[in-house]
Amino acid sequence: MARTRIAALAAAAAITVTALTGCGAADMTRQSSPYADAKGSRTVTLSVQSWVGAQANVAVAQYLLEHELGYRVDTVQIDEVPAWDALSQGRVDAILEDWGHPEQEKRYIDDKGTIARGGELGVTGHIGWFVPTYFAEEHPDVTDWKNLNKYADQLRTAESGGKGQLLDGSPSYVTNDKALVNNLDLDYQVVFAGSEAAQITQIRQFAKEKKPFLTYWYKPQWLFEKVPMTEVKLPDYKEGCDADAEKVACAYPHTPLQKFLNSRFEADGGDAAAFLKKFRWTTDMQNDVSLMIADQKLSPQEAAARWVKQNEATWRTWLPS
Amino acid sequence: MTATVTPATTGSAAATDTGSGVLRALTRHRGRLIVACAAVALVLGAVFLGAGNWPASLSVDLSGPLKSTSDWIIDNRDGHPLFLYFLGHVSNAVVVSVRAVYLVLLALGWAGVTAAATLVAWRVAGVRLALTSLAAFAVCGVLGMWVPTMQTLALMVVAVAASVLLGGLLGLAAGLSDRMHRVLRPVLDTMQVLPAFAYLLPVVLVFGIGVPAAVLATVIYAAPPMARLTALGLRDADAGVMEAATSLGATGRQRLLTARLPLARKELLLGVNQSIMMALGMAVIASVIGAGGLGDRVYQALASVDVGAALAAGVPIVLLAIVLDRVTAAAGERIGAAPAHRSRLGWAIAAAATAAVALGTRLADALTWPDGWTLDIAEPVNRAVDWMTAHLYSGVPVVGGTADWAGHFTTWVLNPLRSGLQWLPWWAVLLTIGVLALLIGTWRTAVTAVLAMAAIGVLGVWDPALDTLSQVLAAVAVTLLVGVALGVASARSNRLGRALRPVLDVFQTMPQFVYLIPVVALFGVGRAPAVAAAVVYALPAVVRITAQGVRAVNPAAMESSRSLGATGRQQLLQVQLPLARPALLLAVNQGVVLVLAVVVIGGLVGGGALGYDAVFGLAQGDLATGLVAGAAIVCLGLMLDRVTQPTQRRDLAGKGA
Numbered sequence: 001m002a003r004t005r006i007a008a009l010a011a012a013a014a015i016t017v018t019a020l021t022g023c024g025a026a027d028m029t030r031q032s033s034p035y036a037d038a039k040g041s042r043t044v045t046l047s048v049q050s051w052v053g054a055q056a057n058v059a060v061a062q063y064l065l066e067h068e069l070g071y072r073v074d075t076v077q078i079d080e081v082p083a084w085d086a087l088s089q090g091r092v093d094a095i096l097e098d099w100g101h102p103e104q105e106k107r108y109i110d111d112k113g114t115i116a117r118g119g120e121l122g123v124t125g126h127i128g129w130f131v132p133t134y135f136a137e138e139h140p141d142v143t144d145w146k147n148l149n150k151y152a153d154q155l156r157t158a159e160s161g162g163k164g165q166l167l168d169g170s171p172s173y174v175t176n177d178k179a180l181v182n183n184l185d186l187d188y189q190v191v192f193a194g195s196e197a198a199q200i201t202q203i204r205q206f207a208k209e210k211k212p213f214l215t216y217w218y219k220p221q222w223l224f225e226k227v228p229m230t231e232v233k234l235p236d237y238k239e240g241c242d243a244d245a246e247k248v249a250c251a252y253p254h255t256p257l258q259k260f261l262n263s264r265f266e267a268d269g270g271d272a273a274a275f276l277k278k279f280r281w282t283t284d285m286q287n288d289v290s291l292m293i294a295d296q297k298l299s300p301q302e303a304a305a306r307w308v309k310q311n312e313a314t315w316r317t318w319l320p321s
Numbered sequence: 322m323t324a325t326v327t328p329a330t331t332g333s334a335a336a337t338d339t340g341s342g343v344l345r346a347l348t349r350h351r352g353r354l355i356v357a358c359a360a361v362a363l364v365l366g367a368v369f370l371g372a373g374n375w376p377a378s379l380s381v382d383l384s385g386p387l388k389s390t391s392d393w394i395i396d397n398r399d400g401h402p403l404f405l406y407f408l409g410h411v412s413n414a415v416v417v418s419v420r421a422v423y424l425v426l427l428a429l430g431w432a433g434v435t436a437a438a439t440l441v442a443w444r445v446a447g448v449r450l451a452l453t454s455l456a457a458f459a460v461c462g463v464l465g466m467w468v469p470t471m472q473t474l475a476l477m478v479v480a481v482a483a484s485v486l487l488g489g490l491l492g493l494a495a496g497l498s499d500r501m502h503r504v505l506r507p508v509l510d511t512m513q514v515l516p517a518f519a520y521l522l523p524v525v526l527v528f529g530i531g532v533p534a535a536v537l538a539t540v541i542y543a544a545p546p547m548a549r550l551t552a553l554g555l556r557d558a559d560a561g562v563m564e565a566a567t568s569l570g571a572t573g574r575q576r577l578l579t580a581r582l583p584l585a586r587k588e589l590l591l592g593v594n595q596s597i598m599m600a601l602g603m604a605v606i607a608s609v610i611g612a613g614g615l616g617d618r619v620y621q622a623l624a625s626v627d628v629g630a631a632l633a634a635g636v637p638i639v640l641l642a643i644v645l646d647r648v649t650a651a652a653g654e655r656i657g658a659a660p661a662h663r664s665r666l667g668w669a670i671a672a673a674a675t676a677a678v679a680l681g682t683r684l685a686d687a688l689t690w691p692d693g694w695t696l697d698i699a700e701p702v703n704r705a706v707d708w709m710t711a712h713l714y715s716g717v718p719v720v721g722g723t724a725d726w727a728g729h730f731t732t733w734v735l736n737p738l739r740s741g742l743q744w745l746p747w748w749a750v751l752l753t754i755g756v757l758a759l760l761i762g763t764w765r766t767a768v769t770a771v772l773a774m775a776a777i778g779v780l781g782v783w784d785p786a787l788d789t790l791s792q793v794l795a796a797v798a799v800t801l802l803v804g805v806a807l808g809v810a811s812a813r814s815n816r817l818g819r820a821l822r823p824v825l826d827v828f829q830t831m832p833q834f835v836y837l838i839p840v841v842a843l844f845g846v847g848r849a850p851a852v853a854a855a856v857v858y859a860l861p862a863v864v865r866i867t868a869q870g871v872r873a874v875n876p877a878a879m880e881s882s883r884s885l886g887a888t889g890r891q892q893l894l895q896v897q898l899p900l901a902r903p904a905l906l907l908a909v910n911q912g913v914v915l916v917l918a919v920v921v922i923g924g925l926v927g928g929g930a931l932g933y934d935a936v937f938g939l940a941q942g943d944l945a946t947g948l949v950a951g952a953a954i955v956c957l958g959l960m961l962d963r964v965t966q967p968t969q970r971r972d973l974a975g976k977g978a
Contacts, residue, residue: 048621076611077621081942082530085395086611091531107395158731159847159927167846171933172940192933193846194925202846205710205724297627297703
């Protein structure tokens with residue numbers, strides 16, 4: 001008897017839930033943040049990736065959207081690939097710096113049409129292997145990959161065991177390093193720092209002691225101003241040489257970084273969407289803001305405010321007329 | 322070897338009930354028997370199975386099916402009825418409720434929220450806690466974290482309410498029906514030991530990055546303690562009272578509502594308390610999947626290696642945890658004690674005061690925390706951290722720098738341990754686990770442990786799992802060494818105990834993420850910092866449990882040993898520690914579970930192995946890698962917990978006695 005009552009209760013609960021929520025279909029492409037639009041203001045949600053360059057883009061865009069166009073801006077930190085997913089679902093309105101994800105571009109832009117291109121950011125990104133400049137000056141031939149094995153001994157750490165250490169960063173970044181080490185027959189072990197923060201901390205510790213190291217790194221990045229590094233030449237990049245992830249044996253390409261907007265936001269986003277599409281600056285400008293954030297420890301808002309004050313001519317052109 | 326096998330004697334208490342002489346003899350020599358069988362199995366294994374890692378023929382490659390599942394979900398998320406009519410509504414309901422709470426908090430303004438918190442604390446727990454919570458909320462504002470704190474609070478309110486509801490319902494079912502209890506208990510036991518990190522990926526897959534995913538992951542993590550404690554409270558209801566209620570002619574529902582639930586209110590409140598603590602513990606980890614709020618600030622600050630800013634966002638979490646913990650604990654103690662008529666008046670005053678304050682700030686147009694009232698702690702903290710790393714990292718005379726320690730630890734402890742474990746033939750690993758679990762627990766825990774470990778092999782991540790295991794073992798060893806020493810010392814010296822308590826409190830509630838960057842600065846990148854963070858995180862629990870166990874040793878036993886002329890050292894080694902054995906075993910168990918949770922997060926600082934795979938899966942949206950790693954972490958957690966879990970057999974023995 002107790003069981004029938006429980007069953008009846010469960011059925012009643014199920015019906016209530018359905019009645020409360022199930023009046024219609026939920027739109028999974030309109031999933032906004034619960035913190036958005038508080039106090040009746042117009043809100044834009046931007047995705048910030050974990051690296052500081054991306055924080056700089058977002059900080060300046062946020063500052064201008066809030067102070068010049070009267071929007072409220074929410075930022076969410078999301079890794080690169082999940083950000084595409086969030087963009088497609090409308091949880092974020094825009095990604096300001098993307099390093100190239102052909103698979104996602106095909107899926108969301110060409111097939112589903114939920115994401116639209118927002119044009120170039122104006123910054124060109126490049127990934128590569130770097131050694132500290134003080135080490136490269138002492139041993140100029142280390143900057144060619146063919147000589148790397150000669151230095152494996154000096155680059156050994158406890159983590160890399162008997163081989164030299166190639167320091168890699170966050171798992172979210174684009175990397176072919178394991179395949180490269182394999183295919184170029186290098187006597188190195190890829191050690192994943194697990195996050196960019198950990199990698200930067202380690203690099204700075206090495207630099208403080210003037211120890212040699214070999215690391216995966218990318219430009220533009222503020223750390224170059226603090227720890228000068230020289231790129232190690234890998235076999236030249238040719239179109240399509242990185243098509244098969246297992247067989248890559250060439251350098252990373254130079255990528256013009258792209259912006260992407262949610263399609264619905266692109267169509268109905270008004271001034272904010274127009275502004276974000278016109279947002280375009282240079283590598284040096286991005287670096288200035290990044291340095292203020294990461295090295296002088298200014299908050300992104302303060303850094304953006306400072307930059308905006310000094311560069312009015314640049315950002316005036318971004319505002320919708 | 323056999324000297325350590327004392328549980329066999331406690332276990333025999335249960336078996337004597339059967340009265341069989343053979344059985345009694347068997348249980349008495351249980352330890353020896355197990356070891357003998359293990360030796361035979363070792364020889365047999367060596368002859369028939371040979372050496373080597375988990376054989377490829379016994380593993381299943383799940384990457385294909387998992388990849389297609391994830392593709393299916395992404396492609397059908399906007400159109401399939403399952404999402405449109407069910408999951409979509411769940412997601413919307415979460416968003417709507419978080420938003421509602423958030424808007425209420427914003428409408429109250431900072432003064433209103435602070436006043437409400439203070440007055441509630443005053444009504445529930447007295448003046449002292451009221452002042453604490455006033456100070457706590459003020460500090461959140463002063464640190465410039467008011468808005469993120471409110472976002473986290475809104476998310477917590479919804480997540481905790483859902484956890485309490487869900488956990489309460491499950492607990493009710495398990496408390497009333499024996500069958501449900503039998504089904505639910507192992508599930509809940511297991512969920513409680515899983516590292517929070519393992520929950521993230523499946524939720525993200527279905528709901529995408531964002532608040533709904535974060536809330537649901539938090540609920541999954543925080544509901545089990547509520548369910549367990551509810552069930553416990555209902556099952557332990559005083560038989561006499563229940564009998565009386567029945568004889569008075571109460572119906573089933575009346576009995577439940579008027580006797581059983583009120584009798585269980587202490588456990589219910591403890592359940593709420595536990596749920597809140599677990600939910601707050603998840604707040605930072607959930608920021609990896611878009612929870613926003615304080616956790617997101619911690620996460621963003623760590624991305625730019627800004628320990629100070631991370632701390633500024635971490636402190637409000639700790640304060641929220643302390644206030645909520647104390648207030649709910651006090652509510653549990655006070656229940657039923659306060660006279661009813663005065664309390665109603667008090668509540669009315671509290672409500673009126675809150676309304677007045679909220680209205681006042683609204684009229685004064687001061688809803689947001691005043692900008693001038695903030696204090697920047699990031700810079701001094703960063704300077705202190707810089708100083709520490711600059712002076713301790715290397716080149717310290719005599720003892721060497723922290724980097725050298727880390728290097729030695731990696732070379733002399735972690736590397737041999739890892740290669741040793743990976744060198745062991747797979748069947749020997751399983752056998753060792755089985756034997757250990759049998760010696761400490763029951764055949765049931767042994768079977769679960771062995772099956773869990775075998776599942777890791779089947780999933781095809783044997784090597785990384787052993788890598789993680791080696792880090793866990795090393796960290797547990799260090800934790801126990803330091804923790805037991807500290808625990809014993811603080812049990813024997815009250816002054817040390819008092820001095821340690823606040824430190825332990827803070828270390829335990831601090832989000833694990835905050836530890837990660839300082840340990841990198843001190844120990845470099847790799848497995849050593851992951852181990853260090855794990856030790857710091859697990860230490861408080863171990864110290865506390867050890868100290869309690871040692872302190873709880875029967876004073877009569879202490880007295881009699883003293884009168885027999887035992888020295889302080891003899892007393893400790895021959896009376897206190899042996900008698901505190903159950904507590905020590907519990908400390909090991911807790912230590913293992915906590916260490917695993919952080920070693921996994923250590924994937925973010927170069928810990929590699931399973932933790933890195935899980936992070937990689939989240940970061941790249943790579944379900945195949947992430948889910949397999951997550952499942953392996955789950956299995957590893959299950960295995961470690963079962964191997965070190967002595968409770969079940971003691972329960973049996975307790976009932977037999």
